[in-house]
Amino acid sequence: MSLPADQHTIRIEQLRKTYNAPTHGDVHYIIKDVDLVIKGGEFFVLLGPSGCGKSTLLNMIAGFISKSGGQLKVDNKEIDRPGKDRAMVFQQADSSLFPWLTVRENVEFGLRMAKVPKSQRRTISDRYIELVGLGSHEAKFPKELSGGMKQRVQLARVLANDSAILLMDEPFGALDAMTRRTMQKELVNIWQETHKTVIFVTHDIQEALLLGQRIGIMSVGPSSKITDIYDNALSYPRNIASSEFNILYDQIQSHFEE
Numbered sequence: 421m422s423l424p425a426d427q428h429t430i431r432i433e434q435l436r437k438t439y440n441a442p443t444h445g446d447v448h449y450i451i452k453d454v455d456l457v458i459k460g461g462e463f464f465v466l467l468g469p470s471g472c473g474k475s476t477l478l479n480m481i482a483g484f485i486s487k488s489g490g491q492l493k494v495d496n497k498e499i500d501r502p503g504k505d506r507a508m509v510f511q512q513a514d515s516s517l518f519p520w521l522t523v524r525e526n527v528e529f530g531l532r533m534a535k536v537p538k539s540q541r542r543t544i545s546d547r548y549i550e551l552v553g554l555g556s557h558e559a560k561f562p563k564e565l566s567g568g569m570k571q572r573v574q575l576a577r578v579l580a581n582d583s584a585i586l587l588m589d590e591p592f593g594a595l596d597a598m599t600r601r602t603m604q605k606e607l608v609n610i611w612q613e614t615h616k617t618v619i620f621v622t623h624d625i626q627e628a629l630l631l632g633q634r635i636g637i638m639s640v641g642p643s644s645k646i647t648d649i650y651d652n653a654l655s656y657p658r659n660i661a662s663s664e665f666n667i668l669y670d671q672i673q674s675h676f677e678e
């Protein structure tokens with residue numbers, strides 16, 4: 421399945437976010453003049469050092485943070501609030517999942533709020549609980565799950581809500597290395613199966629290269645912007661030992677060495 425041309429395209433032009441500095445009333449730009457177009461169905465990675473403004477940009481796309489200037493559009497409509505077309509997967513699943521609800525109830529929560537009939541909710545949650553590999557854990561509560569399993573629940577929930585755009589803010593940052601690797605592979609499989617647009621924030625070059633079709637490099641803040649975009653046409657699943665992977669790795673690494 422492929423999306424009609426331009427569907428769910430995100431267009432960002434001259435985007436700015438400022439906070440007033442506590443002294444002198446000086447304007448302090450967190451991000452300044454960000455230009456970016458992300459096509460529907462694309463897997464885009466935002467890569468940059470800690471504090472450069474990746475989460476700020478992602479939260480602006482989510483509609484959680486207002487812009488200070490420029491344009492930010494999805495499907496040619498200006499983003500000024502959260503919308504059903506966009507869903508966030510957070511690094512800390514604990515603050516996003518309801519502890520008093522089971523895996524299935526968490527996954528079905530948005531559907532229940534949208535008054536989707538019970539039998540239909542069941543069919544949808546079955547599909548996504550299975551897709552994220554939680555088939556035998558659907559009756560468990562979040563406290564009974566590992567970190568990786570909780571991230572799977574978050575993923576299943578946003579997939580069940582059928583948002584076209586998944587915004588992922590270092591979702592695997594708190595996981596151990598082995599679980600992280602498994603989740604990266606599973607995310608690629610899910611993206612390939614569901615054709616969602618994914619914007620994935622990380623400061624890990626290897627993770628960026630394992631996942632993204634394009635990787636946008638954000639400069640050190642303040643006044644951070646996207647300085648370079650790398651195309652990564654390597655086929656999935658990507659091999660971290662391949663020379664092509666390592667050539668790209670070195671190119672990207674050189675941005676952060678000065």
Ligand SMILES: Nc1ncnc2c1ncn2[C@@H]1O[C@H](COP(=O)(O)OP(=O)(O)OP(=O)(O)O)[C@@H](O)[C@H]1O
Pocket residue numbers: 439450468469470471472473474475476477623641
């Ligand atoms: N409400 C706020 N008021 C003032 N400054 C803020 C506010 N929120 C964020 N900032 C500043 O904006 C900058 C960018 O923060 P942001 O969390 O977007 O960076 P990041 O690249 O996601 O960092 P990390 O990788 O460490 O999560 C930081 O310098 C931060 O201190």
